[in-house]
Structures are given as structure tokens and as C-alpha cells.
Amino acid sequence: MADFSGPTPGAEPDAAALIAARPHLNMDPAQGLMLEGVALVDIAAALGSPTWVYGAGTIRARFRQLRAALADVGLGATQIHYAVKANDHLAILALLAAEGAGADVVSGGELARARHAGIAAGHIVYSGVGKSARDLRHAVSEGIGQINVESREELAMLSAIAEPAGRPVDLVLRVNPDVDAETHAKITTGLAENKFGIAWDEVESVYAYAASLPGLNPLGLAMHIGSQIVSVGPFDAAFARMADMVFRLRAAGHTVARLDCGGGIGISYEAGQGISVADYATVMARHLGALGLQLMMEPGRWLVGPAGVLLSSVVLAKKTGNGSFLVLDAAMNDLVRPAMYDAWHGIVPVAAADVAAPAVPVDVVGPVCETGDTFARGRLLPPLAPDALVAILDAGAYGAVMSSTYNARPLAAAALVDGNRWAAITPRQEVSALWSREVIPAWLAIADETGA
The missing domain is CATH 2.40.37.10 (Lyase, Ornithine Decarboxylase; Chain A, domain 1)
Structure with a gap:
């Protein structure tokens, strides 16, 4: 750390x-x-x-480096949704949109920012543990690409909004894989005691519940185990667990077509290089590459x-x-x-x-x-x-x-x-x-x- x-x-x-x-x-x-x-x-x-100064060429180069690392292991079709919470300046959003990035948002304000910066609604993922009914109505009215649902209660809220709107909502369930991200306690999000996601032993029943509700189209799973993760070990463990859950859900007859791998790739604040994105992509490919999934990820800090x-x-x-x-x-x-x-x-x-x-x-x-x-x-x-x-x-x-x-x-x-x-x-x-x-x-x- x-x-x-x-x-x-x-x-x-x-x-x-x-x-x-x-x-x-x-x-x-x-x-x-x-x-x-x-x-x-x-x-x-x-x-x-004081003045903040950002390097546009540096951000572009890092985005392309990540894209190339994914392509080198056969994951070039992975959708990259920039985590807007890392830096939500319109210029940064517009720059990344021009590179082909979508947006991962966690509030109605971030959704509005992403849309104002020119990011297509279909290229936006809405995450977050406490989406209000107003937030969900906003997301449904915009027709965003995906909502990452974090609880059974949120599913009920979303169904009540989506059904009368006559607009089926594509969603994935955010799973809490109970994996230690080995990062600061205030930014770990994938342990059982954290507020985020659906408990591991409840995923199968909640997935079935989602499939039973009108107006909802459950398509897969999402994870995010924390921020500023400085080794690939936690990702290795989390991806292995997520692959296991994909098999279990498919065996139960459910459609599982997408997996959002979240973000959390750490950087070095000292004189090192942080996680090698080539190593990260290799671990991702080893566990998930053969599952026939539309893969997604949500980098923020690593890019900017x-x-x-x-x-x-x-x-x-x-x-x-x-x-x-x-x-x-x-x-x-x-x-x-x-x-x-x-x-x-x-x-x-x-x-x-x-x-x-x-x-x-x-x-x-x-x-x-x-x-x-x-x-x-x-x-x-x-x-x-x-x-x-x-x-x-x-x-x-x-x-x-x-x-x-x-x-x-x-x-x-x-x-x-x-x-x-x-x-x-x-x-x-x-x-x-x-x-x-x-x-x-x-x-x-x-x-x-x-x-x-």
C-alpha cells in the first residue's frame, strides 16, 4: 500500500x-x-x-496502452467505461470520449456531465449502492447502456419504474466476491462487511428474482473490489470467483452474457510503475477469456x-x-x-x-x-x-x-x-x-x- x-x-x-x-x-x-x-x-x-494541470497526451497514451494490453491477450472487444468519479472535468470526459471510452457514473450529476461531454447514452454504465428513484428514472429516460444493480431492493425499485415506461432495462448484478483488495480500508469495496454489492451466497436467488420482474433484462454480473490495488493477486482471486459464478448461473438456466470487471488498477505514487496492465490483462484473459462474455471494465485513477x-x-x-x-x-x-x-x-x-x-x-x-x-x-x-x-x-x-x-x-x-x-x-x-x-x-x- x-x-x-x-x-x-x-x-x-x-x-x-x-x-x-x-x-x-x-x-x-x-x-x-x-x-x-x-x-x-x-x-x-x-x-x-494553486492550479491543477493535466496532460492530454499522457491520458491518450495511457488509454491506448490499456487498449493494446487487452488486445494482445485476445480481449480487444472489452468495453472501457471511464470512472467519472476520478476526474469529472468536461475536457477530460471529451478527451476520453474521442478515444472511444464510455463512462461509468455513480450519480445523476455524473450522468448529466457524461452526456454533456458527448458520451452516448448507450455507452454509459450506472453504478452505485444508493441510487434513488429519481436517479433510476433519469437513467431509464436516458436509455443508458446498463445499470449495475446492487440489491434486491433496488431491483424492485427499478422494475416499478421500467415497466410503466415501457422500456426494458438492461442490467447486471454487482456481486460482492468477498475478496481482500489489499488496499486502504476506506476504499476497499469487495469484502463481505462492505456496503457494496450482493452477498456471494445470495447471488443465485437474486438473479432469479431479477429475471422474474417485469421491465428488467438481467444480462450478467459486475464486480469492483476496491481502488488503488497495487498487485494482480486480488484480481486473480476475484476473477476466478466471478468465473465460477457465471458457470453456476448458466447451469441454473440463466442468461449470462456480460461481465463488468470494475476498476481499481493501482498506480505508483513513488518511483515505481504500479500494476502492469499487461499482467492485469493476462489474469483477466486466463479466467474470463473463454467464457463467451461481453467484457467491460471501469478504469479511472490509472488513466488520469x-x-x-x-x-x-x-x-x-x-x-x-x-x-x-x-x-x-x-x-x-x-x-x-x-x-x-x-x-x-x-x-x-x-x-x-x-x-x-x-x-x-x-x-x-x-x-x-x-x-x-x-x-x-x-x-x-x-x-x-x-x-x-x-x-x-x-x-x-x-x-x-x-x-x-x-x-x-x-x-x-x-x-x-x-x-x-x-x-x-x-x-x-x-x-x-x-x-x-x-x-x-x-x-x-x-x-x-x-x-x-
């Missing part, structure tokens, strides 16, 4: 190793850190900081995580009797993963001269009034002056999408790099927008600046 625990403080990979492990990054002696063909200092000069950085400026370096702190203008309201999961992210100075300076241990923190607003402890970094830029790496997934305006901090700007060109894709939020949706009741008087 290197994503969360990280290396021993003081023994983490240095800037050179972090950059070398990421082909989309390089340190130019004159321009500093480059993402693809663009100097990050130029983006910061135009948009300020490494492609993004969070640019931040140094506010000040603070020394106390107990240590040294580097205070950034980015905070936990921007990137919450370190505060929420103790997640480890590489932090690299943007200026080449800064990278060359001797490093010393420092705690990297934000300005929010929470002790948890800490990006790193004891991190080896060179002394950095106020306004020096740093890039927090691998922030393309579960970064901006989890941001908040806590402490009345406006949401950060965002930019998209594509080779040697870049464009702003989200303006920095105006301070006045923080209260634009709020209304003061008429009976509350507001004093003017004089206090009257």
Missing part, C-alpha cells in the same frame, strides 16, 4: 527519480519542470496558484492520476523549536487525499536551480486551520523561498473532484496541456462566488460599512 504509507521519511525517491519514472515530465535546465511540452512556470505565471499535477507556491518557510515547515498556498481543501488517507504524493520543485540545491527534511503543510492540513512530513526538499513553485505529483485523480471551499478558499484554476500547447479549462473561482447561492432572510438586517 505504497500509495498510503509511502517510503520511510528521509528515504523517499528524490526529484530526479520521481521525474524519471514519469515520461510526461522532464526538467529543462532553463525552463524548469515541463509537463509534456509546456513549462509549468508559464502556466503559473498566467493562472497563478499520473497525468495531473497540482501547482502550488511557497507562502513561507517556518522554523519552530520542534521542526521546520514549508507552508504552501495549496491546502487540504484542494487536495484532500493526504489528510483523508495519509496518502503519499511526490513533491518536486519547479525551478531547475531549486532541484539542484541540497535537500533538508521539512514538513510540507497548507494554510488551512487544521493540523491535518499536511501534505508530507519529514520530506527531503531544498530550501525554498517565498513564491517558489512546487508540483505535487499524480494529482489527476481524486484531486480537483474532491475539492471544497473550506475556510472560504476559492476553488483552484485548471489547465490542460496537449503536447506543446495549453489552455485554461477552469478559471479560478471568484471570492464572491463563494456566497452566490446563499440568501439572507429579509428579517435579518445587514449593517452597512459604517455599522448603521
Whole structure:
């Protein structure tokens, strides 16, 4: 679980190793850190900081690498539905749609985003443990490709909506295979005690129930055992169990034509490579390739995580009797993963001269009034002056999408790099927008600046 625990403080990979492990990054002696063909200092000069920066070429290359790995083991027909929750920016959705990706959504808002970005309704899968009747009506009215149903109760809700609409709904049952994903407890989803999916020993009876309900067309199964899985072992175990369930359902006379393999493919937040997608595809093919199934998958983090950085400026370096702190203008309201999961992210100075300076241990923190607003402890970094830029790496997934305006901090700007060109894709939020949706009741008087 290197994503969360990280290396021993003081023994983490240095800037050179972090950059070398990421082909989309390089340190130019004159321009500093480059993402693809663009100097990050130029983006910061135009948009300020903190600012999210994503590499379009990097995302395309990773999508094509995954597609090729599947094709190499005979699974080229696998449908790839991008997990919108990882990064739901319209530009990212449009980019992946152009590559042929569909969408895996978990809310009505994500469904609307995917459709607005140009993803066809038939190429959308709707997942999630708590779909409301309104959510299901929305999905049925859109005519989406598939609903991943998570309970007997949800089947009854869906049937009551689908039958009067006169539109049979294609669905699969999300199975909880009770497999340990060996990831952080807060993002494991395939253990028996987790809230997700249908319990293993109830799948056959629930499948029969689905087949008996009007308006429903059960076509197969789905699984998702967790996020940021860093070895193929859990997938090997889960795919084997799912293959067994396919045989059992078919033996009982049920049609099982689809299997949604979910997502969860992990990345390295340090200097490694994460899971080899070739190894992942090989395991998938070994267990599922001969079953005559329409296979699907829902990658998110693996596609977009490494492609993004969070640019931040140094506010000040603070020394106390107990240590040294580097205070950034980015905070936990921007990137919450370190505060929420103790997640480890590489932090690299943007200026080449800064990278060359001797490093010393420092705690990297934000300005929010929470002790948890800490990006790193004891991190080896060179002394950095106020306004020096740093890039927090691998922030393309579960970064901006989890941001908040806590402490009345406006949401950060965002930019998209594509080779040697870049464009702003989200303006920095105006301070006045923080209260634009709020209304003061008429009976509350507001004093003017004089206090009257």
C-alpha cells in the first residue's frame, strides 16, 4: 500500500527519480519542470496558484496502452467505461470520449456531465449502492447502456419504474466476491462487511428474482473490489470467483452474457510503475477469456492520476523549536487525499536551480486551520523561498473532484496541456462566488460599512 504509507521519511525517491519514472515530465535546465511540452512556470505565471494541470497526451497514451494490453491477450472487444468519479472535468470526459471510452457514473450529476461531454447514452454504465428513484428514472429516460444493480431492493425499485415506461432495462448484478483488495480500508469495496454489492451466497436467488420482474433484462454480473490495488493477486482471486459464478448461473438456466470487471488498477505514487496492465490483462484473459462474455471494465485513477499535477507556491518557510515547515498556498481543501488517507504524493520543485540545491527534511503543510492540513512530513526538499513553485505529483485523480471551499478558499484554476500547447479549462473561482447561492432572510438586517 505504497500509495498510503509511502517510503520511510528521509528515504523517499528524490526529484530526479520521481521525474524519471514519469515520461510526461522532464526538467529543462532553463525552463524548469515541463509537463509534456509546456513549462509549468508559464502556466503559473498566467493562472497563478494553486492550479491543477493535466496532460492530454499522457491520458491518450495511457488509454491506448490499456487498449493494446487487452488486445494482445485476445480481449480487444472489452468495453472501457471511464470512472467519472476520478476526474469529472468536461475536457477530460471529451478527451476520453474521442478515444472511444464510455463512462461509468455513480450519480445523476455524473450522468448529466457524461452526456454533456458527448458520451452516448448507450455507452454509459450506472453504478452505485444508493441510487434513488429519481436517479433510476433519469437513467431509464436516458436509455443508458446498463445499470449495475446492487440489491434486491433496488431491483424492485427499478422494475416499478421500467415497466410503466415501457422500456426494458438492461442490467447486471454487482456481486460482492468477498475478496481482500489489499488496499486502504476506506476504499476497499469487495469484502463481505462492505456496503457494496450482493452477498456471494445470495447471488443465485437474486438473479432469479431479477429475471422474474417485469421491465428488467438481467444480462450478467459486475464486480469492483476496491481502488488503488497495487498487485494482480486480488484480481486473480476475484476473477476466478466471478468465473465460477457465471458457470453456476448458466447451469441454473440463466442468461449470462456480460461481465463488468470494475476498476481499481493501482498506480505508483513513488518511483515505481504500479500494476502492469499487461499482467492485469493476462489474469483477466486466463479466467474470463473463454467464457463467451461481453467484457467491460471501469478504469479511472490509472488513466488520469499520473497525468495531473497540482501547482502550488511557497507562502513561507517556518522554523519552530520542534521542526521546520514549508507552508504552501495549496491546502487540504484542494487536495484532500493526504489528510483523508495519509496518502503519499511526490513533491518536486519547479525551478531547475531549486532541484539542484541540497535537500533538508521539512514538513510540507497548507494554510488551512487544521493540523491535518499536511501534505508530507519529514520530506527531503531544498530550501525554498517565498513564491517558489512546487508540483505535487499524480494529482489527476481524486484531486480537483474532491475539492471544497473550506475556510472560504476559492476553488483552484485548471489547465490542460496537449503536447506543446495549453489552455485554461477552469478559471479560478471568484471570492464572491463563494456566497452566490446563499440568501439572507429579509428579517435579518445587514449593517452597512459604517455599522448603521
